[in-house]
Amino acid sequence: MKTKYFKQFLALVGLALMAVVFAGCSSTSKTSANSVTHITYWHVNAQTQGGATVDELVKEFNKTHKNIKVTAKYNPNMYKGLMQNLQSAQASGKVPDVTQVGWAYDNYFASNFKYMTPTDAAKKFDGNDKFITDHFTTKTLSFAKDASKKLVGLPYSLSTPVLFINKDLLKQYNVDVKSLDTWEGVQKAAKSINEQSGKYGLYIQEPGDTWAQQAIMLSNGADIQKGGKAAFASENGEGAYKLYQEMVTDKTALHTPWAQGMDSFVKGDVAMAFTTIAQASHIKKGASFNAGAIIAPHFEGHKTTVPVGGSMLAITAQDSTQQKAAWEFEKFMFKASSSVTWSKGTGYLPPTKDALESKEFKDYVGENPMLVPAVDTLDKAIPWTSFPKNGLQAEQAMIDARDKILSGSDISSTLKSVQEKINAQQ
Numbered sequence: 001m002k003t004k005y006f007k008q009f010l011a012l013v014g015l016a017l018m019a020v021v022f023a024g025c026s027s028t029s030k031t032s033a034n035s036v037t038h039i040t041y042w043h044v045n046a047q048t049q050g051g052a053t054v055d056e057l058v059k060e061f062n063k064t065h066k067n068i069k070v071t072a073k074y075n076p077n078m079y080k081g082l083m084q085n086l087q088s089a090q091a092s093g094k095v096p097d098v099t100q101v102g103w104a105y106d107n108y109f110a111s112n113f114k115y116m117t118p119t120d121a122a123k124k125f126d127g128n129d130k131f132i133t134d135h136f137t138t139k140t141l142s143f144a145k146d147a148s149k150k151l152v153g154l155p156y157s158l159s160t161p162v163l164f165i166n167k168d169l170l171k172q173y174n175v176d177v178k179s180l181d182t183w184e185g186v187q188k189a190a191k192s193i194n195e196q197s198g199k200y201g202l203y204i205q206e207p208g209d210t211w212a213q214q215a216i217m218l219s220n221g222a223d224i225q226k227g228g229k230a231a232f233a234s235e236n237g238e239g240a241y242k243l244y245q246e247m248v249t250d251k252t253a254l255h256t257p258w259a260q261g262m263d264s265f266v267k268g269d270v271a272m273a274f275t276t277i278a279q280a281s282h283i284k285k286g287a288s289f290n291a292g293a294i295i296a297p298h299f300e301g302h303k304t305t306v307p308v309g310g311s312m313l314a315i316t317a318q319d320s321t322q323q324k325a326a327w328e329f330e331k332f333m334f335k336a337s338s339s340v341t342w343s344k345g346t347g348y349l350p351p352t353k354d355a356l357e358s359k360e361f362k363d364y365v366g367e368n369p370m371l372v373p374a375v376d377t378l379d380k381a382i383p384w385t386s387f388p389k390n391g392l393q394a395e396q397a398m399i400d401a402r403d404k405i406l407s408g409s410d411i412s413s414t415l416k417s418v419q420e421k422i423n424a425q426q
Contacts, residue, residue: 035067036066036067036068036069037067037068037069037321037322037324037325038068038069038071039068039069039070039071039096039097039098039317039322039325039326039329040070040071040072040073040096040097040098041054041058041070041071041072041073041096041097041098041099041100041329042072042073042075042082042085042086042096042098042099042100043072043073043074043075043082043100044074044075044076044078044079044081044082044100044102044311045074045100045346046074046076046259048259048262048279048282049278049279049282049346050278050342050345050346050348051074052345053341053342053344053345053346054072054074055072056341056345057332057333057338057341057342058070058071058072060338061329061332061333064332065328065329065332068325068328068329070098070329073096077207077208078102078207078208078209079100079101079102079104079105079208079209079311080102080105080208080209080392080395080396080399081208082099082100082101082102083101083102083105083108083109083391083392084392086099086113086316087112087392090113090114095114095316095317095318096316096317097315097316097317097322097323097325097326097329098313098314098315098316098317098326098329098330099115099313099314099315099316100156100157100311100312100313100314101152101153101311101312101313101314102209102310102311102384103143103307103308103309103310103311103312103383103384103386104209104211104384104385104386104391104395105386105391105392105395106143106144106145106146106152106153106312106386107146107147107386107387107388107391108386108387108388108390108391108392109152109314109391110146110150110152110388111146111388111391112391113316114316114318115152115153115314115315115316116315116316116317116323116326117150117151117152117315118132118151118153118154118315118330119132119151121315121323121326121327121330122327124323124324125323125324125327125328126327131331131334132151132154134353135334135352135353135354136154136155136351136352136353137353139379140155140158140351141155142383143155143158143308143312143383143384144312146388147228147388152312152314153312153313153314153315154312154313154330154334154351155310155312155351156310156311156312156313156333156334156351157278157309157310157311157342157346157348157351158308158309158310158348158349158350158351158378159276159277159278159308159309159310159347159348159349159374160276160277160296160306160308160309160373160374160377160378160381161205161211161212161215161274161275161276161277161296161306161309162274162275162276162277162293162294162295162296162370162373162374162377163180163186163272163273163274163293163294163295163296163297164265164272164273164274164275164279164280164283164291164292164293164370165177165180165271165272165291165292165293165294166265166268166270166271166272166287166289166290166291167289167290167291167292168268168289168290169193169197169199169268169271169289170189170193170271172197173192173193173196173197173271174192175189175192175193175271177292177294180272180294180297181294181295181297181298182297182298182299182300183216183219183220183240183243183297183298183299184243184299184300185297186201186202186272186297187243187246187247187252189201189271189272190202190247190252190253190271190272191247191250191252193252193271194250194251194252199269199270199271200251200252200253200254200264200269200270200271201247201252201253201270201271201272202247202252202253202254202270202271202272202273202274203253203254203256203261203262203264203265203270203272203273203274203275204216204244204253204261204273204274204275205258205261205262205273205274205275205276206255206256206257206258206261206402207257207258208395208399209395209399210395210398210399210402211276211307211309211384212274212275212276213240213241213244213398213402214232214307214384214385215296215305215306215307216240216241216244216274217232217236217237217240217241218305218306218307218382219240219296219297219298219299219302219303219304219305219306220236220237220239220240220298220299220302221236221299221301221302222234222236222237222239222240223237224307224385225385225387228388229423230387230394230418230419230422230423231419232398232415232419233412233415233416233418233419237415238411238412238415239299240299241405241411241415242411243299244405244406245405245406245408245411248406249408254270255406258275261273262275262279262282262283265283265287266282266283266286266287268287268288268289274296274297276309276347277293277347277348277349277370277371277373277374278309278310278346278347278348279347280293280346280347280368280370280371280374281344281345281346281347282347283370284368284370291370292369292370293369293370293371293372293373293374294373295373295376295377296373296377304377304380305380305382306377306380306381306382307381307382307383307384307385308378308381308382308383308384309384310348310351313330313333315327315330334351334352336350336352336354336355336358336360337360339351339352339355339361340355340358340360340361340364343355343361343364344364347370347371347374349371349374349375349378387422390422390425393422393425394422394425397418397421397422398418398422400418401414401415401417401418
């Protein structure tokens with residue numbers, strides 16, 4: 001009997017040992033599976049402004065990088081909405097690894113969030129910063145620097161506002177395109193079209209930022225900020241909003257959220273749309289009329305001055321392994337082929353030298369003349385105003401001022417009140 005129990009004991013021990021062996025195999029298999037580094041990419045690109053292209057690029061990256069898997073997450077309400085979500089994520093300790101940061105928030109982002117600079121990433125993971133110096137011009141990199149001249153991210157989306165036009169409507173109602181180089185000319189044309197057709201003459205984009213409105217003020221000789229302080233409540237700033245308010249009041253300009261406004265233009269219910277060149281692909285795909293684009297207008301006696309639009313990609317990963325994977329993903333996104341794919345899918349201008357100079361992009365511009373005014377304006381674009389402290393509150397205050405003015409509020413007192421509010425927070 002003892003022998004029988006002893007044999008049973010040995011059998012049990014043997015089973016236990018086998019379990020340990022298989023457990024070890026299972027652990028090894030799990031470790032192997034975990035060799036794939038998962039990272040998240042937060043962006044602001046809706047389907048009408050590059051969302052499908054984001055998905056395409058991420059899919060291609062995942063296909064060609066077996067040890068890294070990127071998951072893209074769309075954040076609504078543009079860059080302000082993403083910054084708000086990032087605040088919550090940082091508070092919970094669950095931040096994304098790569099983040100698309102709008103130019104209006106470069107100082108705010110640098111002052112309030114933890115990130116790895118591109119220079120540090122390049123030196124740590126490549127051993128040098130050759131990738132940065134080889135791909136970007138000094139001016140393009142300047143857009144991604146904070147107030148202390150530190151490179152925060154790498155320029156990704158570059159755009160300027162342009163005036164998209166429905167050539168068929170302009171021709172039908174005898175509007176000379178050459179008259180649209182000034183805002184006064186745009187106002188006159190919009191009024192004429194409205195009186196003859198009942199259609200709106202103009203739509204100016206109204207997303208969760210005031211980029212387009214800042215461009216209008218700048219093109220009337222106004223400053224948005226001066227010496228680190230808000231300065232738009234000037235005679236020129238008020239004059240720009242006066243024309244804008246008049247057009248909304250007399251129904252020659254449409255006042256509505258961005259998506260609805262662009263839908264109205266694409267459907268042919270609005271003759272002109274002042275918005276980012278990044279809407280070019282959406283307009284080309286959706287419009288049934290002959291669409292075109294011209295350089296952003298200026299006010300009489302002034303010159304066209306526009307802030308550069310778009311964004312940079314910043315590494316917000318905190319773990320070294322995640323940071324390395326994030327850097328690999330960024331380098332893929334800045335390949336010439338990826339940049340041109342991005343441009344074709346949106347209308348944004350490529351941020352890198354090799355992409356801008358590539359035959360593929362030049363051929364694309366040749367086939368899509370709507371991009372030409374944006375390309376021509378880019379060299380003259382200035383940085384988008386970025387307030388370092390309370391940047392979210394500053395932008396929201398300017399949005400509130402826009403909406404109040406377009407609803408009929410007094411322009412002078414509204415702008416002065418908001419300017420004082422912003423400066424008190426800086």
